[in-house]
Amino acid sequence: MSTYITPAQIKEKSRVESLLTETDENLEKLILEAEKLVDAYCGFWEKAHKDQERLFPRKHEETVPQEISDAALAMAEHIFLQGAPSASDEVTEERIGGYSYKKTVAVPEVIPEKVKLLLRGFRKLTGKVNIKLTPWHSRTC
Secondary structure: OOOOOOHHHHHHHOOOHHHHOOOHHHHHHHHHHHHHHHHHHHEOOOOOOOOOOOOOOOOOHHHOOHHHHHHHHHHHHHHHHOOOOOOOOEEEEEEEOOEEEEEEEOOOOOOOHHHHHHHOOOOEOOOOOOOOOOOHHHOOO
Protein backbone atom coordinates (compact mmCIF):
# COMPACT_ATOMS: atom_id res chain seq x y z
CA MET A 1 0.00 0.00 0.00
CA SER A 2 1.29 3.46 -0.89
CA THR A 3 2.38 5.76 1.89
CA TYR A 4 3.33 9.19 0.55
CA ILE A 5 0.41 9.82 -1.80
CA THR A 6 -2.74 7.91 -2.73
CA PRO A 7 -4.22 7.17 -6.16
CA ALA A 8 -7.09 9.55 -5.32
CA GLN A 9 -4.60 12.34 -4.53
CA ILE A 10 -2.81 11.74 -7.83
CA LYS A 11 -6.11 12.02 -9.71
CA GLU A 12 -6.85 15.22 -7.82
CA LYS A 13 -3.44 16.93 -8.16
CA SER A 14 -1.75 15.64 -11.32
CA ARG A 15 -1.56 17.79 -14.44
CA VAL A 16 -0.76 14.77 -16.64
CA GLU A 17 -4.14 14.09 -18.23
CA SER A 18 -3.34 10.58 -19.46
CA LEU A 19 -2.35 9.62 -15.91
CA LEU A 20 -5.81 10.54 -14.62
CA THR A 21 -7.46 7.73 -16.61
CA GLU A 22 -5.24 5.00 -15.11
CA THR A 23 -6.80 2.49 -12.73
CA ASP A 24 -6.16 2.79 -9.00
CA GLU A 25 -4.26 -0.51 -9.17
CA ASN A 26 -1.88 0.83 -11.83
CA LEU A 27 -1.45 4.10 -9.93
CA GLU A 28 -0.65 2.15 -6.76
CA LYS A 29 2.16 0.30 -8.57
CA LEU A 30 3.47 3.58 -9.97
CA ILE A 31 3.38 5.23 -6.54
CA LEU A 32 5.28 2.36 -4.91
CA GLU A 33 8.07 2.73 -7.48
CA ALA A 34 8.14 6.50 -6.96
CA GLU A 35 8.32 6.07 -3.17
CA LYS A 36 11.31 3.74 -3.45
CA LEU A 37 13.15 6.33 -5.55
CA VAL A 38 12.26 9.14 -3.13
CA ASP A 39 13.59 7.10 -0.20
CA ALA A 40 16.73 6.11 -2.10
CA TYR A 41 17.44 9.72 -3.04
CA CYS A 42 16.99 10.88 0.56
CA GLY A 43 19.85 8.60 1.56
CA PHE A 44 20.71 6.36 4.46
CA TRP A 45 18.15 5.90 7.21
CA GLU A 46 17.41 3.63 10.11
CA LYS A 47 14.03 2.02 10.54
CA ALA A 48 12.21 2.96 13.72
CA HIS A 49 10.34 -0.36 13.67
CA LYS A 50 11.02 -3.68 11.94
CA ASP A 51 7.75 -3.42 9.96
CA GLN A 52 8.52 0.10 8.71
CA GLU A 53 8.91 0.12 4.93
CA ARG A 54 9.08 3.83 4.11
CA LEU A 55 11.36 6.58 5.32
CA PHE A 56 8.37 8.66 6.44
CA PRO A 57 5.78 6.21 7.83
CA ARG A 58 2.18 7.39 7.57
CA LYS A 59 0.21 6.97 10.76
CA HIS A 60 -2.03 9.99 10.19
CA GLU A 61 -2.54 12.07 7.08
CA GLU A 62 -0.43 14.93 8.46
CA THR A 63 2.67 12.87 9.38
CA VAL A 64 4.02 12.87 5.81
CA PRO A 65 5.61 16.24 5.00
CA GLN A 66 3.98 18.04 2.05
CA GLU A 67 7.31 18.14 0.19
CA ILE A 68 7.50 14.33 0.35
CA SER A 69 3.96 13.95 -1.04
CA ASP A 70 4.72 16.47 -3.77
CA ALA A 71 7.99 14.69 -4.61
CA ALA A 72 6.19 11.34 -4.80
CA LEU A 73 3.62 12.86 -7.18
CA ALA A 74 6.31 14.43 -9.38
CA MET A 75 8.32 11.18 -9.39
CA ALA A 76 5.22 9.12 -10.30
CA GLU A 77 4.45 11.51 -13.16
CA HIS A 78 8.06 11.30 -14.33
CA ILE A 79 8.06 7.49 -14.29
CA PHE A 80 4.73 7.43 -16.15
CA LEU A 81 5.94 9.85 -18.83
CA GLN A 82 9.27 8.09 -19.41
CA GLY A 83 7.64 5.79 -21.93
CA ALA A 84 6.23 8.68 -23.95
CA PRO A 85 8.68 9.67 -26.70
CA SER A 86 9.57 13.33 -27.11
CA ALA A 87 10.70 15.11 -30.26
CA SER A 88 14.35 14.58 -29.32
CA ASP A 89 14.02 10.80 -28.81
CA GLU A 90 15.09 8.36 -31.48
CA VAL A 91 12.18 6.12 -32.50
CA THR A 92 12.67 2.85 -34.34
CA GLU A 93 9.60 1.14 -35.78
CA GLU A 94 9.30 -2.30 -37.34
CA ARG A 95 6.22 -3.78 -38.98
CA ILE A 96 5.69 -7.41 -40.01
CA GLY A 97 2.20 -8.07 -41.36
CA GLY A 98 -0.29 -7.15 -38.64
CA TYR A 99 2.42 -7.02 -35.97
CA SER A 100 4.26 -3.79 -35.23
CA TYR A 101 7.00 -2.97 -32.77
CA LYS A 102 8.10 0.49 -31.73
CA LYS A 103 11.24 1.21 -29.72
CA THR A 104 12.14 4.55 -28.21
CA VAL A 105 15.73 5.23 -27.31
CA ALA A 106 15.86 7.81 -24.56
CA VAL A 107 18.09 8.25 -21.56
CA PRO A 108 16.01 10.19 -19.06
CA GLU A 109 17.42 11.37 -15.76
CA VAL A 110 16.25 9.06 -12.97
CA ILE A 111 15.47 11.82 -10.47
CA PRO A 112 14.20 15.01 -12.13
CA GLU A 113 15.43 18.39 -10.88
CA LYS A 114 11.96 19.28 -9.53
CA VAL A 115 12.05 16.25 -7.21
CA LYS A 116 15.63 17.04 -6.12
CA LEU A 117 14.53 20.55 -5.15
CA LEU A 118 11.57 19.25 -3.14
CA LEU A 119 13.78 16.77 -1.27
CA ARG A 120 16.81 18.99 -0.63
CA GLY A 121 15.97 19.44 3.06
CA PHE A 122 15.35 15.73 3.61
CA ARG A 123 18.46 14.31 1.97
CA LYS A 124 20.98 12.66 4.25
CA LEU A 125 24.32 12.57 2.51
CA THR A 126 26.25 10.60 5.08
CA GLY A 127 25.90 7.15 6.51
CA LYS A 128 27.63 5.26 9.28
CA VAL A 129 31.29 4.68 8.68
CA ASN A 130 33.36 2.68 11.14
CA ILE A 131 37.02 3.60 11.00
CA LYS A 132 39.53 1.73 13.09
CA LEU A 133 42.52 3.88 13.92
CA THR A 134 45.77 2.65 15.34
CA PRO A 135 47.27 4.70 18.15
CA TRP A 136 49.69 7.33 16.91
CA HIS A 137 52.62 5.99 18.92
CA SER A 138 52.32 2.48 17.44
CA ARG A 139 52.56 3.62 13.81
CA THR A 140 55.77 3.01 11.93
CA CYS A 141 56.96 5.56 9.45
